[in-house]
Amino acid sequence: MTRNTNQTGEACGTGAESYRGAFRASAVRAAWMTVGAALLVVMLFLTTGTIRFSQTGQELMISLIYSAFIALPSMVLLTRLAERYTDRFPRLIILLEALALICTAVFGCLVTGAILQFTGLAARGTYWREFRFAAPIATVITLIVGLSIMTWETLHYRLQTAQLELRTRQMEQERANKLLAEARLSSLESSIHPHFLFNTLNSIAALIPTDPQRAEDTVGKLASLLRFSLNAQHSGLVPLAQELKVVRDYLEIETTRFGQRLRYEILVPESLGSVKVPALSLQTLVENSVKHVAAQRVEGASIEVAGSMEAGRIRLEVIDDGPGFSLGAVTPEHGLGNLLARLELLFGGEGRLDVIREQERTIVRISFPAEP
Numbered sequence: 001m002t003r004n005t006n007q008t009g010e011a012c013g014t015g016a017e018s019y020r021g022a023f024r025a026s027a028v029r030a031a032w033m034t035v036g037a038a039l040l041v042v043m044l045f046l047t048t049g050t051i052r053f054s055q056t057g058q059e060l061m062i063s064l065i066y067s068a069f070i071a072l073p074s075m076v077l078l079t080r081l082a083e084r085y086t087d088r089f090p091r092l093i094i095l096l097e098a099l100a101l102i103c104t105a106v107f108g109c110l111v112t113g114a115i116l117q118f119t120g121l122a123a124r125g126t127y128w129r130e131f132r133f134a135a136p137i138a139t140v141i142t143l144i145v146g147l148s149i150m151t152w153e154t155l156h157y158r159l160q161t162a163q164l165e166l167r168t169r170q171m172e173q174e175r176a177n178k179l180l181a182e183a184r185l186s187s188l189e190s191s192i193h194p195h196f197l198f199n200t201l202n203s204i205a206a207l208i209p210t211d212p213q214r215a216e217d218t219v220g221k222l223a224s225l226l227r228f229s230l231n232a233q234h235s236g237l238v239p240l241a242q243e244l245k246v247v248r249d250y251l252e253i254e255t256t257r258f259g260q261r262l263r264y265e266i267l268v269p270e271s272l273g274s275v276k277v278p279a280l281s282l283q284t285l286v287e288n289s290v291k292h293v294a295a296q297r298v299e300g301a302s303i304e305v306a307g308s309m310e311a312g313r314i315r316l317e318v319i320d321d322g323p324g325f326s327l328g329a330v331t332p333e334h335g336l337g338n339l340l341a342r343l344e345l346l347f348g349g350e351g352r353l354d355v356i357r358e359q360e361r362t363i364v365r366i367s368f369p370a371e372p
Contacts, residue, residue, distance in 0.1 A: 062112075062121055069115075070108030070138060074101055074146050082150070097150055098143060105142040109135045176236055176345040203256035218256050221249035228280075236346055237371065240307070240314075241273035247282050247305060254290050261300025262290065268307035268316075275314050276371045278342050284335045285318035285364050293322030314370040317363050324362040327355045336364075343368060 077100040086093050113131050116122035122130055200222055207215035228246050244266065251264050286303065294301035304319040330336045336353065343351030347368040356363040 062116060065115060066108060066112045066134065066138060069111045070105055070142055073104040073107060074142060077101075077104060078146065078150060082153075086154075094147070094150075097147065101142045101146040102139055105139040106135055108142075109138050172345055176342065199257045200253055207256065214256075218253060221252050225249050225253065236278055236342065237276040238279045239273060240268070240275045240277050240316075241270075243277050243279070243282050244268060244273075244305075246280070247286050250283055250286060251290075251303070254294070258294055258300055261298075262294050262303070263300070264303040264305070266305045268305060272307055272309060272314065275309070277314065277316065278339070278346060278366075278368075281339055281342075281366055282316055282318065284339050285316075285366070288336060288364065289318055289320040289322065292325070293320045297322075309370055312370055313367055315365060315367040317365045319361055319363050321360065322362050324357045325355065327353065339366070 078097060081093065081096055081100060085096060089096070109131055113122070113127050113134070116130065117124065117127055200218070204215045204218050204222075207218065225246060228242075248266065251262070255262050255264075282305065286305065289301060289303050294303070302321050304317075306317045306319065308315050327336070330340070340353045343353055343366065351368040352366065354363075354365045354367075356365065
């Protein structure tokens with residue numbers, strides 16, 4: 001049962017790809033700036049002897065070269081840091097980015113100073129004086145611009161990830177509501193199925209002359225079962241005590257039909273009554289035993305409903321003396337298939353449905369984290 005986790009992972013993965021894509025785009029822009037600066041350097045070198053630039057033009061060219069040779073390594077390093085270390089060191093990433101920006105600023109100043117000396121845009125012998133003047137300014141500007149871009153991209157990434165997760169959760173909630181509606185409909189259809197309903201009404205009619213009180217109780221249980229099938233909570237979880245009442249009502253109704261052929265026992269501690277369980281989960285398991293064991297054999301069936309809590313997990317079991325079955329043969333349209341899908345959506349990989357064969361008895365067990 002990993003669909004929930006996979007969908008969330010896919011959503012986060014999509015957000016991470018968007019995050020990386022944004023930085024790659026920035027790196028591409030910086031690369032074009034560097035290419036442009038390199039072309040300017042070549043042009044300056046080839047034309048310094050024939051073309052004279054004004055002071056403003058010369059300062060503009062120097063600024064462009066500084067920007068290009070600081071921007072490219074900055075974007076490359078920031079992209080690599082974001083891809084490799086954002087998730088691993090979320091609290092240290094800002095410090096790593098700041099150190100990377102300082103290094104690229106110093107590197108850019110060293111390279112630009114050499115280019116200025118080579119092209120004659122700076123006076124000969126002023127390399128280190130130019131570096132000492134430009135490095136502090138370039139470092140401050142690089143930190144401000146680089147960290148601002150990183151902060152904006154990070155906030156944009158987190159917003160996009162949150163939107164994707166919200167959309168995924170909404171889709172999962174819609175699917176959970178659909179599955180719950182299908183479970184309610186399946187229970188309702190089972191309750192009003194002609195054979196079930198007619199047999200129950202015939203049993204009630206037969207009881208009226210001999211045991212009118214039991215006939216009245218059976219009518220009440222049938223009404224309670226129909227009401228619960230219609231009004232199961234949309235959250236998908238109900239108190240175990242309420243679920244057990246539905247199970248008792250269902251078994252009592254079936255007992256009026258099968259008589260001594262249906263024998264049942266409910267062994268669930270009262271202390272678990274407030275624990276939340278998926279609506280119609282136990283009823284689905286019990287109905288499966290009644291339909292495929294009690295109704296199919298002359299000797300009927302003995303059904304036991306058990307529950308326990310261990311290590312923060314609730315375990316509910318329906319045990320019968322039937323021949324058993326394989327969970328692999330259960331289709332999504334089957335009641336157990338619907339229950340399996342609902343456990344997956346409600347509890348992810350923590351929800352389980354198991355079929356176990358022990359001592360000539362079949363145990364159908366659901367287990368999931370207990371939610372008081």
